[in-house]
Amino acid sequence: MLTSESQAIAHKSIQERGFCILPQAMNHKTWQILSDSYALLMKESLEILSRVSQSDQSLSEYYKAGGEKLIVVPENGDSDKICRFEYISNHSEEIRDSVIPYFQEILSEITGSRFKLFKDKCNVKRPGGGAFGCHQDYPAYSDFIPDYHLTIAIFLDQPSISNGCLEMAKNWKSISDNLGALDSDYLGKSIFKRNPDSGDVLPEIADKFEWERILPAVNDIVLFDSFVPHRSSVNASDGSRRAYFFTFAPESSGDHYAHYYRVKRNAFDNPKFHLSTPTDRGV
Numbered sequence: 001m002l003t004s005e006s007q008a009i010a011h012k013s014i015q016e017r018g019f020c021i022l023p024q025a026m027n028h029k030t031w032q033i034l035s036d037s038y039a040l041l042m043k044e045s046l047e048i049l050s051r052v053s054q055s056d057q058s059l060s061e062y063y064k065a066g067g068e069k070l071i072v073v074p075e076n077g078d079s080d081k082i083c084r085f086e087y088i089s090n091h092s093e094e095i096r097d098s099v100i101p102y103f104q105e106i107l108s109e110i111t112g113s114r115f116k117l118f119k120d121k122c123n124v125k126r127p128g129g130g131a132f133g134c135h136q137d138y139p140a141y142s143d144f145i146p147d148y149h150l151t152i153a154i155f156l157d158q159p160s161i162s163n164g165c166l167e168m169a170k171n172w173k174s175i176s177d178n179l180g181a182l183d184s185d186y187l188g189k190s191i192f193k194r195n196p197d198s199g200d201v202l203p204e205i206a207d208k209f210e211w212e213r214i215l216p217a218v219n220d221i222v223l224f225d226s227f228v229p230h231r232s233s234v235n236a237s238d239g240s241r242r243a244y245f246f247t248f249a250p251e252s253s254g255d256h257y258a259h260y261y262r263v264k265r266n267a268f269d270n271p272k273f274h275l276s277t278p279t280d281r282g283v
């Protein structure tokens, strides 16, 4: 699917910076499946939110009660609006059987290893919707066995500065050499010190990062690991900025998708699942 030259460029960029853009790596069929699925997944998400708001249960209690439900996470401070929905592949046969294998093939071409889906979500980023503070994904996943992750981001709407595009830190590896910036709870890993409440990397560290705005075309793939610090600002445009994020972990570390979502349903309100995100904990 990728030329050997683009595989090599992507591999080097992931190793050196923790992210890369794969120009035009989405084929039309795969993009269309994701675009068509969005309407169905959104409809189901809205139904769940409405069902819960009409019941005497909190969202957190609703998920604790079990069941293979789509996980709907409202916007912080606006709990009838959807910030994101998760557990997508379990709800869409086409995504599971066609989109995921397509992404696994791309990851295998770039890394030479096989990857399993670890989690999947779609951030809606409606107008006025959430800023994501500067964070690294790893601390949110560190209670699970895999210790390396690659996330594929696919945009249904063209990201722009005004709709809150992703921004990646470029020089974070050189800053992580400065031991004073690292969190000693993650020995041997470049995890920066964070605000214990929000999960955001401390501002005095984030201020040292040089930021690259990620402005891919809709048929580009953005790939990043769970260590690169990233952020995005509020969507100041009048349209949504919808993006799917498919996170994979090495096949050699096992299959953790079902387990991850079992734990998440049981602990929907755990702040660890809301690090640096503009999400409501559903309590």
Ligand SMILES: O=C(O)CCC(=O)C(=O)O
Binding pocket: 123, 125, 132, 164, 165, 166, 230, 231, 232, 243, 245, 277
């Ligand atoms: O959707 C975005 O702009 C940021 C996504 C992100 O960093 C996250 O969901 O953890």
